[in-house]
Amino acid sequence: MNVAKTYQIATIPGDGIGVEITNAAAKVLQTLASNAKHFDFDFSNFDWSSKTYLERGYYIPPGGLDELKAFDAIFFGAVGWPDVPDHISLWGLMLPLRNALCQYVNVRPTRILPGTSSPLSACKSGDLDWVIIRENSEGEYAGHGGETHTHFGNAVATDTSIYTQAGIERVMHFAFETARSRPRKKLTMVTKSNAQRHGMVLWDRIFHQVRKSYMDVDADTMLVDAMTVRMVLKPKSLDTIVATNLHGDILSDLAAALSGSIGTAPSSNLDPTRNNPSMFEPIHGSAPDIAGKGIANPIGAFWSAAELVSWIGEKDASAKLMKAIENITSQGVKTADLGGTDSTVKVTDALCAEIKRLYEE
Numbered sequence: 515m516n517v518a519k520t521y522q523i524a525t526i527p528g529d530g531i532g533v534e535i536t537n538a539a540a541k542v543l544q545t546l547a548s549n550a551k552h553f554d555f556d557f558s559n560f561d562w563s564s565k566t567y568l569e570r571g572y573y574i575p576p577g578g579l580d581e582l583k584a585f586d587a588i589f590f591g592a593v594g595w596p597d598v599p600d601h602i603s604l605w606g607l608m609l610p611l612r613n614a615l616c617q618y619v620n621v622r623p624t625r626i627l628p629g630t631s632s633p634l635s636a637c638k639s640g641d642l643d644w645v646i647i648r649e650n651s652e653g654e655y656a657g658h659g660g661e662t663h664t665h666f667g668n669a670v671a672t673d674t675s676i677y678t679q680a681g682i683e684r685v686m687h688f689a690f691e692t693a694r695s696r697p698r699k700k701l702t703m704v705t706k707s708n709a710q711r712h713g714m715v716l717w718d719r720i721f722h723q724v725r726k727s728y729m730d731v732d733a734d735t736m737l738v739d740a741m742t743v744r745m746v747l748k749p750k751s752l753d754t755i756v757a758t759n760l761h762g763d764i765l766s767d768l769a770a771a772l773s774g775s776i777g778t779a780p781s782s783n784l785d786p787t788r789n790n791p792s793m794f795e796p797i798h799g800s801a802p803d804i805a806g807k808g809i810a811n812p813i814g815a816f817w818s819a820a821e822l823v824s825w826i827g828e829k830d831a832s833a834k835l836m837k838a839i840e841n842i843t844s845q846g847v848k849t850a851d852l853g854g855t856d857s858t859v860k861v862t863d864a865l866c867a868e869i870k871r872l873y874e875e
Contacts, residue, residue, distance in 0.1 A: 519553045521826055524585040524791070526560045528607070530800030531810035532591025533563075538812040538862040539589060539819045542835070545866040546823065549873035550831045558585070564595035564603055573606040579614045583790060587822050588615075590795035591815075596802055605657070612650055615790040617783035618681065619688050620648035620762065621821070622797065624769040624779060627813070628844035630852050632774055634749065642749045642773055645696070647689040648762025650783060652676045653713070655759045677713035677758075682720045688786055689756035690728040700732045700753040704741050704761050717758065742768060770797060775851045777811025780818035782825065794822040808857045811849040813839060816865060838868040 523543070527536035540557055547554045560582075562573045573593075582588060588611070593603045611617070625643040626632050632642060656676035663670050686703075693701035703721045707714035718735065725733050736744060738761045744751065745768060757765055770779035776798045783793040796814030804810060816839055824832035847864045848854025856864075 518547075518551065520556050521553060521586045522584065523555050523557050523822075524560055524582055524588045525557050525591075526562055526588065526607075526611075527591040528562070528593040528800065529564045529595045529603075530592055530802050530805035531798070532593065532800050534805070534808070534810050534858055535796060535812045535815035536589060536591040538858055539815040541862055542816055542865055542869070543819050543823070545869050546831055546835055549870055550828070550834075553828055553831070562607055564593065564598045567603070567606060568597060573603070574610060579610065582611075582615065585791045586826055587791050588793040589819065589822060590793050592795070592798070592800035594800040594802075609655065609657070611793060612783050615783075615793070616651075616785045616787065617790070617793060618649070618651040619685055619782075619784045619786055620650040621692075621782040621784060622646040622648065622762075622766040622769070622779065623817075623821075624766070624773045626773050627778060628840050629846055629848070630774040630778070630843055632772055634746065634772060637749055637772070642769075644749075644752055644769055645692060645754050646762055646766045646769060647685065647692060647754065647756040648766065649681065649685040649757070649759050651759075652678060652681045653759035675710075675713050675758075675760075677716050679716070679720060682717055683724060684786075685756065686721055686724040689754060690724060690731055690733075693731045693733075693754035694728060696754060698732075698753045699730060701728075701734075702741075702752055702755050703733065703735045704738050704755060704757040704765065705735070706738045706761070708737060714758075721756075738765070741765060745769065745772060766797065775811060776814070777849065777851045778813040778817065780814050780821055782818070782821045784825070792822075792825055794818040794825075808859060809850055810858050811851050812858050812861055813843070813849075813852075834872055835869065838865055838872055841868050841872075 525536050527533040543555050567573050593607045623645045626639045628639055654675045658674040659672040661671040705714040705717045707718045770776040779797045781797050785792055796818050820832045820835040842864045
């Protein structure tokens, strides 16, 4: 008799709607597993929220990062709450997770889902289908810098971007491999090397060096300001995009908006070496203004869950989950941000029913 494989999944719901969409994603993943039958999930919840931070003075308890290393993957909801400054919550939870677990690649797929629309009037489903590869461990988010003269009315603050040859090379190889795996085999690299003449020029140089090993990939480069224009005016000219930490962060939010809603956008924080668990999360944030109202869009969480399922090796189940997501959006099951009237629970229940239907076909 075949014994179902059990994947150990750590869940970190975090704050605001992060709790709601994490619960929804766990329900969907359990439904997927129960219908696939050959694997299962065992969830362990970690309450590393801003509420617990205010109570004890830290997000991640001693030994917490080592504890996470025993899991097959991590599902993350969102972090951020009005009572805690954003730089405290980000550096207290999200960035330590990415750094300690060597999650040096952030992958953000973007496309217009069936039944949804882009704010670009001429852009329809199929016209916008991108994957943004964001360097996830250094650059502008390296944490180097400081502040002096604070008490003398002449404060001086610095943030130093860190770029290393090793860090750039590994994300470039990942980006080229991703582009090579996609039908169009096209990669666009984004920097701002006309103004930032050291780190960005190093990015350019290493891009062209790595490119020599991927001559089957159609590659070009863009300055980040020009890239925003191209994304809006010529979306069909793009496919796979690689960018620095900050540029990738900003461009992927623009990409999500152009695809219809930031509520549908997924992301993966990957350790491509697989020596550490990778982490999957929607990019919409904790949204305190709608937290607890039951109207949060769970599609980004479900798509992130599909990326998780694919990463752990269950690619057929991942494809089934994505098909179910596309089926319910095409049927008009949508939250308010997509022009619908459905609640988080209703979208979740509809997806679970669609998963079951697909497996019964």
